[in-house]
Amino acid sequence: MSNYIVSARKYRPMTFSSVVGQEALTTTLKNAVKSGKLAHAYLFCGPRGVGKTTCARIFAKAINCENPAEDGEACNQCESCKAFNEGRSMNIFELDAASNNSVDSIKTLMEQTLIPPQNGKYKVFIIDEVHMLSQAAFNAFLKTLEEPPAHVVFILATTEKHKILPTILSRCQIYDFERMTVPRIVNHLKMVAEKEGITYEEQALGVIAEKADGGMRDALSIFDQVASFCQGNITYKGVIEDLNILDSDYYFRMVDLSLENKVSDIMVLLNQIISKGFDGSGVVQGLANHIRNVMMAKDAQTLPLLETSDEQRKRFQEQAAKCPTPFLYRALRILNECDINYRQSSNKRLLVELTLIRVAQITQPDDDSDGAGRSPKMLKNLFKHITKSPANTVPQVTGSVKTNRKPTAHVGAASDAPTTTKQSAAADATIATANAGQPIAASTQQPTMVKGPHLKLSSIGMTFQSMLHPEKKKEEASPLDTPEKTNEEETAKRFTDEELALQWVQMCNRMPQKFVGLASRLKNITPHITDYPNIEAVIDNEIFLSQLNEIKRKICRTMQVTLHNDNIQLTLRLADTATAKKVFTKREVFDNLRKENPAFEKLRVSLGLELS
Template sequence: MMEYQVSARKYRPMSFASVVGQEALTTTLKNAIKSGKLAHAFLFCGPRGVGKTTCARIFAKTINCENPSADGEACGECESCKAFAEQRSYNIFELDAASNNSVENIKQLMEQTRIPPQVGRYKVFIIDEVHMLSTQAFNAFLKTLEEPPSYVIFILATTEKNKLLPTILSRCQIYDFDRMTVPNTVNHLKMVAEREGYTYEEEALEVIAEKADGGMRDALSIFDQAASFCQGDITLEKVVKDLNLLDIENYFQIVDLALQNKCAETMVLLNRMLSDGMDGGNIVSGLAEHIRNVMMSKDAQTIPLLETSKRYAQRYQEQAQKCSAMFLYKALQILTRCDLNYRQSSNKRLLVELTLIEVAQITQPADSSDGAPRLGRRLKSLFKNITPKQPKPAEQVAGAVTSSQNAEQTAQQGSGVTVSATNAGTAVSENKHHDMAKTATGMPKMKLGALGGTFSSLTKKDNVQAANVETKVIDNGKAKVFNNDELALQWMAMCNRMAQKREYIGLATSMRNLEPHITDFPNVEIVVTNSILLDQLKQIHTRIWATLAKELANSEINISYRLAENTELKKILTPPELFAKFKSQLPSFNFLVKELGLELM
C-alpha cells in the first residue's frame, strides 16, 4: 500500500507556470532570471497558504538550473534540478525562524554563507516566518543581509510584514502575494479532483473555496477532509454536513423574511438551524457576510468585490433589488454589535434571537397597518425607553468676572471671610428642572439621571485663567428661585461628578459631608469643618459658583465659606453609635431589628 500524501504536498507547484493566482509576481521573477538581474535579498509577504515558500523554492531551483528554458523555467533534468527534487541539494538552505530565532542560530547561518557552492551558481537561504526573529537576531543579520557574498541570495518569507524592522525592509526587494480568488481556487480543485478520480459538484467546490478564505493550502486541506467524508463523490449537501456549514439558502431566506417583518417565521428558521448543530456566532457572522455581499451587489462598480460563484452572484443581485440601502446598513450595524457581544453574553441564544428580531423590524412601521397598537412598538424603541437617560455633562459656566476681581476674591482667606463670585451683568440660561419627589419622611428623592455626567477640568492653577476659559452664560433675562432641597440636590450631583475622576475622589467625599444652605436668598453659606478643606474650596470656588449658577439657573447666587464654630462641630459617630441612633430615632428600623434579629457585626 502506497504511503498517503495530502493534496497540499502532492500537488505542490514545481514550476512558476503551475503556481496559482500569482501571475504578475511569477512573471517578474522569471524576467529577472532571464535577464540575470537578481537582487541579493527578496521578501515574500502575504497571507498564509498563498505560495510564498513554494515560490521561494522554485526560484532557488531555477537560478541554479544548468539548462533553463527560454521562458525562465527550470529544465528539471540537470543534476542541480534532480538534487533539488530529491531534497539533497546543498545549495538551498531553509530556516524556520519560528523555532530558530536566536542570535546563535543566525550566526550559524552566517558561517554557512562563507562557503561558496560546489554545484550551481548560487547559495539560497530561505528564512520562513522571518518576523519571529528576535531583535538581537535581526541586528546580527543586518550587515550580512546588506552586503552578502556575490553567490548568496536571501529569500525571507513572512505573513506579518508590519513586524519587520524598517532596516530589514530597506535591504530587500518586496513581493506582495495576493489572496486566492474563489474562481482560481475552484479551478485548481477541479484539477486535483480529476487527477484523483473524484466526482464533484461545482457548488461543493465553491463552498470549499469560500471556506478557505483565500488560502490554497487551506482549500486543499478542506478538500481532503470532504473527499474522505464523501467517499470520492463530493456533493454540496455532503460538504455542508461534513464541514458543519450553514447552507447559504438559509441566509437568503432570513433576509426575505426580514424584509416582510416576519419575526415568528425567522425564529422558527433559527431554531431549525440551531437544532442542526449550527453555532449561533457562526450564524450571525455568516449573515453579516451575506448582507455585505448583497450590499456589494447593489452597485455595478462593487459587484467585482463579491467572492462567490457566478450562480450566487446572480442571486445576490436579485435580492439586492429588494433591499434598500438603509436596511442593509442598519442590519450590518446590528449584526456587528451582536458579533462583538456574543462571547461575553451569558445567554447566547437569546442574544441571537433578539438580534434577528431587531433586523426583522428595521422596515417595520411604529404602528401596525390596521391601526392597532403594537406590543411596545419596535424592539429598539423599547430598549431606548427602558435605558435610563444619562444627562449631558454639565456645561461649566462663569460670569463675566474680571481678572482683577477674581484675583482679589481668591486672595481673601480666614474664618468667616466671604468668597463670592458674582456679577450682576451675567445671567444663566434657565435649565430644565430636575424632578423631585418627596418620600414618606419628607426627604427629597433624586432621579438617577441627575447624578450623571462628568466633572471635567475642575481645577486650574490660576482662577483668573479659569474665568477666561469658562463658557459664557446666555442671558435670557430670568433668574430662577430655588430652595434648600434643590440646592442640596445640585451640590450632591456636582460632588458625584467630581468623584468620577480619580484625583478628585477625596475632595468629593469631603464635600458630600457639607450642607450648603440659603441664608438670605440668593446668598448661600457653606460651613466647613477644617481649614484645609476651606483652602481647597477657595481654590475652586469659581468653578463651584459656575456649576451651581448653571444648574440652578440663577447667576445672582452668592457663595460664601466659613469655618465652623466649636458649637457647630458635630461628633463623628462610630458604627455602633449610628446603629443605636437609628434604633432610637427610626421606629421602622427598630421594628426590623427586632423582627429579623439583626445585630451589628
C-alpha cells in the same frame, strides 16, 4: 495506504507556470532569471498558503539550472535540477527561523556563506518565517545581508512583514503575494478532483474556497478532509455537515422574513440554528456578512467584490433586487452594534433575539391603523418610548401605592388621558428638583437612553406587556393612572422602628447615581419615631444637614409611600456637641480593642504584625 500523499504536497507547483494566482510575481522572477539580473536578497511576504516558500524553491532551482528555458523556467533535466528535485542539492539551504532563531543559528549560517558552491552558480539560503528571529539574530544578520559574497542569494519568507526591522527591509527586494480568490481556488480544486477521479458539486467547492480564506494550501487540506467524508462524491450538504458550516439558505430566509416583518418566524428559525449547535455570535457575524454580500450584489460596479461561486452570486443578485438600500445600511449597523456588545452581554441569546427583532422591523411602517389582525409592533414602539429624554418621563414608584391624592400620568397611559396643570408639572419633575415632592424610590425606574440592542427590561416591563396585549391596556392600567377610592386605614398603617430602618436603607439603595455619595452617608444615620407617626433623623454635620434639607420633602414622601402612612412628617436635627460621636481612625479603633482585650495584642505579637 503508506504511499498516500496529501494533495497540498502532491500537487505542489514545480514550475513558475503552475503557480496559481501570482502571475505578476512569477513573471518578474522569470525575467530576472532570463536576464541574469539577480538581487542578493529577496523578501517574499503575504498570507499563509499562497505560495511564498514554493516560489522560493522554484526560484532557487531556476537560478542554479544549467540549461534554463527561454521563458526563465528550469529545465528539470540537468544535474542541478535533478539534485534539487530529489532533495540532495548542496547549493540550496532551508532554515526554519521559528525553531532556529538564536544568534548561534545565524552565525552558523554565516559560516556556510563563506564556502563557494561545488557545482552550480549560487548558494541559495531560504529562511522561512524570518520574522521569528530574535533582535540579536537580526543584528548579527545585517552585515552579511547587506554585503554577501557574490555567490550567495538570500530568500526570506514571512507572513508578518511588519515585525521585520526596517534595516532588513531596506536591503531586500520585496514581493507581496496576494490572497487567492474564490474562483481561482475553485478552478484549481476542479483540476485536482478530475485527476483524483472525484465527483463534485460546484457549489460545494465554492464553500471550500470560502472556508480557506484565500489560502490554497488550506483549500487543498479541506478538500482532502471533505473527500474522505463524502467517499469521493463531494456534495454541498456533505461539505456543510463535515465542516459544521451554517447553510446559507438560513441567511436568505432570514432576510426574506425580515422584509416581511415576520418576527415570530425569525425567532423559530433562530431556535433551529441554535439547536444545531451554532452560537449567537456566529449567527450575527454570518448574517452581517450575508447582508454585506447582498449590498455588493445590488450594484454592478461592486459585484466583482463578491467572493463566491457563480450560483451563489445569482442568488445574491435576486435577493438584492428585493431589498431596499436603506434596509441594508440599517441592518448592517444594528448587527455591527450587536457584534461589538456580544462579549459583554450577560444574556447573549436575548441580545441576538432583540437584534433580529430590530432588523425585522426596519421596513415596518410606524402607522399600523390599517393592520387589523397583524402582530403588534412590540419593539419598534418600545424603542420609541425608552429613548425619550429622562426629563420628559414620569418616575414610577415601586410597588402598588394607593393614595387619596390625585394621581399623576403614567408613561404607559393613553395620550388622551385627562391631566391637570399640577399633574403635568409633577410628571416633568426629576430627583434633582427639590420642590417636586416625588418619592426618591421612583427615580430608579426612569427609562434611560438606549444605544444599540441593550434594554433594561425591568424598566420597560409594563410598557412591553401593554404592547403585547393592547386590548387590555385600559383594564391593566397602573394604579397611578386612574383615581381610586381608598379608605383611611390603607393610608395610615402603623409601622415600627425596625420597619422604618429597613425602608430607610432601601431608599438609600434606590437613590440615583448622582446622589451616590449622599446615599452612602445617609445609610449611617438611623431615624427614630418621636411623636408617632412623626420621625426624626439626627445629623452630625451642618453641611450634610443643608444638603439633606434640599431633598427633605422627597425623603418624607418616600417614607410615606413605602410605609403606607401619609401622616408621616420628617424632622432633620443637628446633633448636640455632647452627643456627637467622634470618628476614630483605624489605628485608634485597634488601640481601643487591644486595651479592652489583651488577646488582640498577643495575637499581633505572635504573628509578627506591624501597625501601619
